[in-house]
Amino acid sequence: MTVVHDNLEKTEAKMSAKAVSVFYGDKKAIDEVSIDIPTQYVTAFIGPSGCGKSTFLRTLNRMNDTIPSARVEGEIELDGRDIYRSGMDVVQLRARVGMVFQKPNPFPKSIYENIAYGPKIHGLAEGKDELDAIVEKSLRRAGLWEEVKDRLQDSGTALSGGQQQRLCIARAIAVDPEVILMDEPCSALDPIATAKIEELIAELNGRYAIVIVTHSMQQAARVSQRTAFFHLGKMVEYGRTSDIFTNPHEQRTQDYITGRYG
DSSP, rough: EEEEOOOOOOEEEEEEEEEEEEEEEEEEEEEEEEEEESSSSEEEEEEEETTTTTHHHHHHHTGGGSSSTTTEEEEEETTTTEETTTTTHHHHHHHHHHEEEEOOEEEEEEEHHHHHHHHHHOOOOOSSHHHHHHHHHHHHTTTTTHHHHTTTTBBBGGHHHHHHHHHHHHHHEEEEEEEEEEESSSTTTTTHHHHHHHHHHHHTTBBEEEEEEEEOOOHHHHHHHHEEEEETEEEEEEEHHHHHHOOOSSSHHHHHHHOOOO
């Protein structure tokens, strides 16, 4: 039984999951999760380690397809179209639904090429001038341009951890996505780098539908307007972030937020 707070104002869903379950072989990792992801808010998934929040996040751009034993049941729609239907172009889907991982993973290429790679393969730039403009715009949006504009030919892997993570966010933005998924994007970063990523999420809010998995309740409270609490593969409760943290309806949510477990 999932509690969805009834005081949520009606918002347009960018993505919508209906009764989604995920299996790894015989093991059920996600149990019938239904949720609407709105465009104009940051949605946080919280819950103890191993509760299924990252597994569920990965269903939203079919990253579980890369695991041979994984099977997904139910429906996930992007703009009303099922992303698991046959004939779905998964490469195109992942351009529309970008992902930023827990560990920064820049390509072993130059800073410039890290950003230019996606627009090139998706045919988003006519020539070098257009590509240069996309690279600059993406790095500016990721708050990295001033730091790297004089060394665009340096390797992306030579940047600090926090800069690498912003580079990965810039790389996701470069292909003009509609949704950005972030899987614990700050867990490998120090507090200063974390603050910069959180500022960036605030700036990107409203331009993209953003979903962030975080093990930090403080981070969820700071960056999101909607929060879903996961426990043992189920979504227990979903509502406004302020309500989930101050007035949860479910005892399990209350116990997690007050530190009784997790």
